[in-house]
Amino acid sequence: MGFLRTDENGARGVTFYDDSEGEMYNVAVVSGTSAATNTFVYDPSNHRLYAPTSLTMAAGDKVFALYAADGYTSATENKYFEILDSVNRPDSVGAIRQGQVEIYIVSDNDTSYKNAWRLTGCTVTSDLTREALAELGHLGPYDRPLTLPIPITVTIDTTAGDLEHWSRFADRYSEYDANTMTEIDLADLMASEDLKLVVKVFAQTDEEAGGTGANRKVAADSDLIGQAYWHNGVRGTYTAGDREYALKTIIVEHLKITDEAYTLDMGANATQTFGFRSTNDLYVVKGDLDITYITSGNKVRRNS
Numbered sequence: 001m002g003f004l005r006t007d008e009n010g011a012r013g014v015t016f017y018d019d020s021e022g023e024m025y026n027v028a029v030v031s032g033t034s035a036a037t038n039t040f041v042y043d044p045s046n047h048r049l050y051a052p053t054s055l056t057m058a059a060g061d062k063v064f065a066l067y068a069a070d071g072y073t074s075a076t077e078n079k080y081f082e083i084l085d086s087v088n089r090p091d092s093v094g095a096i097r098q099g100q101v102e103i104y105i106v107s108d109n110d111t112s113y114k115n116a117w118r119l120t121g122c123t124v125t126s127d128l129t130r131e132a133l134a135e136l137g138h139l140g141p142y143d144r145p146l147t148l149p150i151p152i153t154v155t156i157d158t159t160a161g162d163l164e165h166w167s168r169f170a171d172r173y174s175e176y177d178a179n180t181m182t183e184i185d186l187a188d189l190m191a192s193e194d195l196k197l198v199v200k201v202f203a204q205t206d207e208e209a210g211g212t213g214a215n216r217k218v219a220a221d222s223d224l225i226g227q228a229y230w231h232n233g234v235r236g237t238y239t240a241g242d243r244e245y246a247l248k249t250i251i252v253e254h255l256k257i258t259d260e261a262y263t264l265d266m267g268a269n270a271t272q273t274f275g276f277r278s279t280n281d282l283y284v285v286k287g288d289l290d291i292t293y294i295t296s297g298n299k300v301r302r303n304s
Contacts, residue, residue: 002068003029003042010138014040014049019060026142027052029065040065099205102212102246103156105255107171108194108295113213120271121157122199124252126150126282152278154197154252160262160270169257169274171195195255196294197276200246209244216244230287245288251300253281 005026007013013026029040035050042049049065051057103122104113127150132141158165163184167176170188175181202209202216203224209216218224220240229236229245238244259275283300294300 004066004068006138006140006142008142010140010142015064016055017062017064019062020058027055096201097205099207100202102200102202104198104200105156105168106196106198106291106294107168107173107192108297109171109174110291110295113198113291115212118159119156120159121155122197123153123155124197124199124250124282125153125155149279150282152252152280152282154255154276154278156197156274156276158272158274160264160272165272165274169195189257193254195276197250197252197255198294199250200288201248201250202244202246204244214243218242218244232288232290232293248287249285249289251283251285251289251294252276252278253283253294253299254278 003012003014005013005015007026007028009028011028012030014029015024015026017024027040028038029042029049030036031044032041032050033043033045035041035053037054038052040049040052049063051063102113102115103119104115106113127147129147130144131147133143133145134141163181164173164176166184166189167173167181169192170184171192171194172181172184172188204216204218204222206212206216208219208222210219211217218238218240222238222240224238224244225240227238229238231245255276255278257274258277261273262270263273264270285300289300292298
C-alpha cells in the first residue's frame with residue numbers, strides 16, 4: 001500500500017491526533033473492505049479509509065494520512081481523488097507566458113492592486129527540508145517531519161527605477177504619490193511589518209484579455225466560456241464578457257528587504273534586483289482573491 005508513515009512496529013500507518021490528551025501517534029493500516037477493531041482499513045476499490053472501531057473520536061481529534069496514489073477514479077462516492085477535466089482545469093493553459101502573470105507588492109494600507117513597475121522576473125523559494133527520524137529496530141525512518149521554521153526567500157528583478165520602488169518597500173507610497181516624500185533611510189525600509197508579495201497566474205495573456213487586473217475580460221469566442229473559476233472562495237462559471245479571474249494567487253506575507261543590487265552594462269538598460277526574506281507565511285489560494293482579504297489587518301490562514 002502507498003501509505004508513507006509507519007507505526008512503531010514498522011507497518012504502514014496513519015497518524016491520529018488525540019486533542020484531549022494532546023498526543024499524536026501512528027496506527028497501523030491494512031487493506032480490506034470494512035472496519036477492523038485496532039487498525040485503520042483502506043479499501044483500494046473505492047479509496048475509502050475506515051477508522052478502527054475501538055477508536056473513539058471527539059471534537060478536535062484529527063487523522064493524517066500520507067498516501068501515494070497509483071490510480072484515480074471518479075466513479076465512486078466519498079472519493080479522495082478526482083480527475084481534472086476541462087471544466088475544473090482550463091485546457092487552454094500550456095506554458096505560462098509573461099502576459100499571464102501579474103505581480104504586486106502590497107502594503108497593509110493599500111486598497112487596490114497597483115503595478116507600475118517594469119518587472120522582468122520573480123523567484124519565490126522555500127526550503128522544505130525534512131528530517132528523517134530513525135529508531136533502533138527499523139532500517140527505514142518512521143517519519144519525516146518538516147524542519148521548522150521554513151525560510152522563504154523572494155527575489156524581484158526590474159529595470160532600474162526611482163524612489164517609487166523604495167517607497168513601496170518602506171510602505172510610504174502614498175507620500176510618493178502625493179509628491180511629499182523627499183528621502184528614504186534604512187530605518188524606513190525595515191519599519192514595515194506587513195509587506196506582502198502577491199503573484200497572480202491567469203489563463204489568458206493581457207492581449208487576449210484586453211487589459212490587466214480588473215480590466216481582464218472573457219471574449220465572446222474564448223475557450224474559457226463554460227469553464228469554472230474561483231473568486232474569494234466562491235465558484236462561478238464564465239460567460240462571454242465576464243471579468244477573468246486568476247487561476248491561482250500566491251501570497252508571501254511579512255516580507256523584509258535583505259539586499260539590493262544595481263547593474264549597468266554598456267549598451268543595455270540598468271537593472272535592479274531586490275531580495276526579501278520571510279518565514280512560514282507562504283500561501284497558494286485557488287482562484288482569485290480581492291485585496292481586502294489581505295490588507296487592513298486581514299491575513300490568509302488555512303481552515304482549521
